[in-house]
Amino acid sequence: MPSRRDITAATTSVGLAIVAFGIIYGASATPILGGWRTLLSSAIVFSGSAQFAMVALAGSGASETAIVGTTTLLAIRHLPLGAMVRARMTSGRVQRGLLSWFLIDETAGLTVAFDQPPERTLLVSGGIAYLAWVGGTGIGMAGGSLPGVGPLAEALFPVLFIGLTALAASGRLDVIRSVAAASGTVALLLLWPEAGALGAIGVAIVTAVVGSRG
Amino acid sequence: MSLLTLLLVAAITYISRVAAMALLPPPAGRTAEVVDRLPAPLFAALAAYTVMSAETGPTDPALLGAAACALLTFRRRSMLVTLAAGLAGYLLIDWLL
Numbered sequence: 465m466p467s468r469r470d471i472t473a474a475t476t477s478v479g480l481a482i483v484a485f486g487i488i489y490g491a492s493a494t495p496i497l498g499g500w501r502t503l504l505s506s507a508i509v510f511s512g513s514a515q516f517a518m519v520a521l522a523g524s525g526a527s528e529t530a531i532v533g534t535t536t537l538l539a540i541r542h543l544p545l546g547a548m549v550r551a552r553m554t555s556g557r558v559q560r561g562l563l564s565w566f567l568i569d570e571t572a573g574l575t576v577a578f579d580q581p582p583e584r585t586l587l588v589s590g591g592i593a594y595l596a597w598v599g600g601t602g603i604g605m606a607g608g609s610l611p612g613v614g615p616l617a618e619a620l621f622p623v624l625f626i627g628l629t630a631l632a633a634s635g636r637l638d639v640i641r642s643v644a645a646a647s648g649t650v651a652l653l654l655l656w657p658e659a660g661a662l663g664a665i666g667v668a669i670v671t672a673v674v675g676s677r678g
Numbered sequence: 679m680s681l682l683t684l685l686l687v688a689a690i691t692y693i694s695r696v697a698a699m700a701l702l703p704p705p706a707g708r709t710a711e712v713v714d715r716l717p718a719p720l721f722a723a724l725a726a727y728t729v730m731s732a733e734t735g736p737t738d739p740a741l742l743g744a745a746a747c748a749l750l751t752f753r754r755r756s757m758l759v760t761l762a763a764g765l766a767g768y769l770l771i772d773w774l775l
Contacts, residue, residue: 546698550705630760
């Protein structure tokens with residue numbers, strides 16, 4: 465069972481990595497969206513992948529329809545993530561609806577992997593991630609930067625997901641499925657880089673469907 | 679980009695979250711089995727995705743070093759050990775190169 469130190473280390477790492485990405489987002493989005501819209505986007509969207517895609521498209525002159533279409537595709541990833549988290553919750557619909565605000569890849573992972581009340585884990589890790597994201601955006605908007613920290617923050621995410629895989633894998637079949645999902649994702653992204661995170665999630669679902677329970 | 683588009687993006691993102699966790703019926707039968715099996719392969723796929731989509735590129739030695747060192751601790755099943763190993767791997771290779 466993960467210790468309290470495991471949980472603290474994972475949540476702190478997620479928070480620090482998200483602050484770094486928030487700073488990068490704030491600095492890169494401000495010239496395109498303007499100051500207050502950049503901060504508003506982090507406060508009301510709270511999705512790094514959707515926001516970076518939105519800014520990249522807006523910056524390249526794409527239509528507003530293209531921006532909405534792309535973010536809709538990216539939002540589909542919440543369906544399997546949410547189903548996974550929901551299956552572990554015992555709270556009512558209203559509480560789940562409110563907590564769903566904090567559903568991102570990392571908080572879903574922490575909620576599922578740790579043997580703690582899922583509502584509390586989602587609230588605490590999601591609250592930290594939200595404050596880190598909005599705070600980081602504000603620092604980036606104000607001209608802050610962290611030279612050299614961007615690549616380190618980027619390296620923390622695969623490490624975090626490897627740790628979460630280890631915690632979630634409860635037997636040999638889970639390990640085999642994990643290796644298959646990782647290999648399939650690498651192959652897919654080499655062949656079709658645009659498949660992105662949604663493609664990775666698709667590979668994981670296929671692996672879970674195909675693999676038989678041992 | 680207009681304020682309306684920004685609000686629409688926010689609404690779509692939140693609706694997708696709330697739909698999965700509060701509006702859609704809970705997974706049952708075969709779907710529930712798949713959802714139960716999903717976490718480990720999903721995190722593994724996201725680990726591979728975050729390596730492949732890194733700004734520094736999937737061949738960045740420090741990034742690969744961090745992932746490799748994290749993998750070495752897989753059997754320990756300790757997030758703290760995995761994070762420490764990943765960080766150490768990154769810093770060591772970054773320093774060496």
